[in-house]
Amino acid sequence: MLLVHEFASYTRPKSAMQQGLHWATQLVFSADLVAQSARDEHPDLMRRPVHILPQGRCDLPPVRETVEAVTPVPDLARAFRPPGMEHALVVLGCG
Secondary structure (H helix, E strand, O other), X not given: OEEEOOOHHHOOOHHHHHHHHHHOOOEEEXXXXXXXXXXXXXXXXXXXXOEEOOXXXXXXXXXXXXXXXXXXXXXXXXXXXXXXOOOOOOOOOOO
């Protein structure tokens, strides 16, 4: 499954989105306009069904009071691979 929320014309190298579109079995776009951008850049996409799942409005978190003590940074390696899961496959996406 591939969630696309960027315009295809912005993606570099161009082959990056093309490869994602090729390998994904389900394509989800955040808006009709984003899906159309992908179709314009990658005409083969016209033959594939896609899903539109609007992201909606992003609410800002409430303003926090000043923090008295610095919060320690978590051990990310341990968080992603806890004991007994050292060889687990981790798939992470962020933007």
